[in-house]
Amino acid sequence: MTATPRVRVARRPVHGVLLLDKPLGLSSNDALQKVKWLLRGEKAGHTGTLDPLATGVLPLCFGAATKFSQLHLDADKTYLAVARLGVKTSTGDAEGDVIETRPVAVTQSQIDTVVRRFTGPIQQVPPMYSALKRDGKALYEYAREGIEIERPARDVEIFQLEVALAEVESAHEAIKIIAKCSKGTYIRTLGEDIGEALGCGAHLTGLRRIATGDFVIGQCVTLAALEAMTEDERLACLLPVDALLPQHRRVTLDTENAGRFLSGVRRRGDWPDAAHVAVYSENPPALLGTAQVKSGELIPGRLLSPLDIGQILAQAQKAESQPI
Template sequence: MNAPRARVARRPVHGVLLLDKPLGWSSNDILQKVKWLLRAEKAGHTGTLDPLASGVLPLCFGAATKFSQLQLDADKTYEAVMCLGVKTSTADAEGDVIETRPVAVSPEDVVRVAAQFTGPISQVPPMHSALKKDGKALYEYARAGIEIERAPRQVQIYKLNMALALSDKGQSAINLEVKCSKGTYIRTLGEDLGEALGCGAHLSALRRVATGGYTSAQCVTLAALEAMPEEDRLKCLLPVSSLLPDHTVVMLDDENAARFLSGLRRRGSWPDAAQVAVYAENGQVLLGTAQVVAGELIPGRLLSPIEIEQMTQAI
């Protein structure tokens, strides 16, 4: 008979851990693994990466989960490899081959197509995605062989670099670098680019190298995190405020800070601002977010006194 597993003693952990997500893991599986490694009470991720994608995955703990939506809305940058002449059922290497075509793509074709797909474009979300229909993910319908009609959506491609290459199997390929808005499906982009080139394509590799202001250079790998002593893992956390790099900063004295935290508006000489990060006067303790309208500081997402106390003790 197996001995029962010892319960993990959870603790309050506040901050953002930038993980270099390995291939083969779902975003939720990696979140639960890191949550266990940190013994954190509360955790959430900032949008999923496919199991076949690697790269920047910000994981939010404690108070940081209150601001994780900001990363969901952030622009993303990806590097990918398009395998030309082969279409698959999932638009990536995991799917079955459904069509092959000859490849006759020139550098001029690549330049033309890159320009065609830069700027605002329309995408039909793939069936193999986590989008929901009647409370069920589209990929669940796809696995059952059911095709669901999907409305196209507008996304923005800010930068699209394409370079002809050979894949590791000697096939014609294109190396992609894409900076795009939230909600962009790179697998769908690769498939659409392949159609525009006249040969079809699927992604054979995908890596996210940046999201918002976070980059892969700041990330820690799962293997490195596992090898660390427990307390060193906490040193990998970025502060909650790292989620608010573009917010206007407002400082409050102790009296106004207390009133702000109770949800009361404050008046001051601040200029109008849609996104404000509010700190106690010493500038070290984040109180929450707000907006300023006509000199009035209007509370948004607020930290609790317990969260603030725990974060202050950790400084």
């Protein structure tokens, strides 16, 4: 039987940010590779992983946007989770083995009292089933071998926390958790710790990221929707590269100063000091890169190449010429 030859995808420069509503069961990298294939992009990356068992907001960066993806790793996240009460599992979620069951007798008043204990700066012990590494090996690899590794508690912050008894289809009692938190927060651990504080234990049965930084779930597109689109429709889903820089102060340079800045040369002006600056050229209007301002001096940070800038302008011009 003759094997069917693989079709080679013709890659092309694609620049921007695509907000994907990651489906259940797919790793962040698998989701990235699928979207990269659909867009035929040359270069792509994401702004931090989302567990395969979680769905929701996953910003994917293409082309020049990958230069600024690291800036989004520190962004606050908001999650919607459902936790079943009375049952603890080895992983803290529905994938693990049941290790303990307890009776449940929880009121909303008890929940409201517990919420106050988990709001603000708290400490968490990272779960064994996590991608954190010890001696070059992920903790979940040790866990699968039945090895327990001591993990120091980490400081995280829960900025907002709402917990309520949930109405679920099954007869099991559950709680719904909405948490806005700092980077590095484990929602599985938060669910388990809340369950312990309620005296019955718990494990997550559902997890959805509904916001990361300024990006919210309502802006996202599903993988199924992308697959059903034409190539031009997929490109139209991309946000501009500077969508990753919403909190950066904007500085615009004339043609001469823009050229010098792109060469890595500091510029002087009457700008106020700022740690995070997005620098643009005046003509044509285009993002040049990031910088900081100290004592009136604009100090280059991450810069786009003239090739990147030209491709971004061409991509925008093509998008504008498409019929609505």
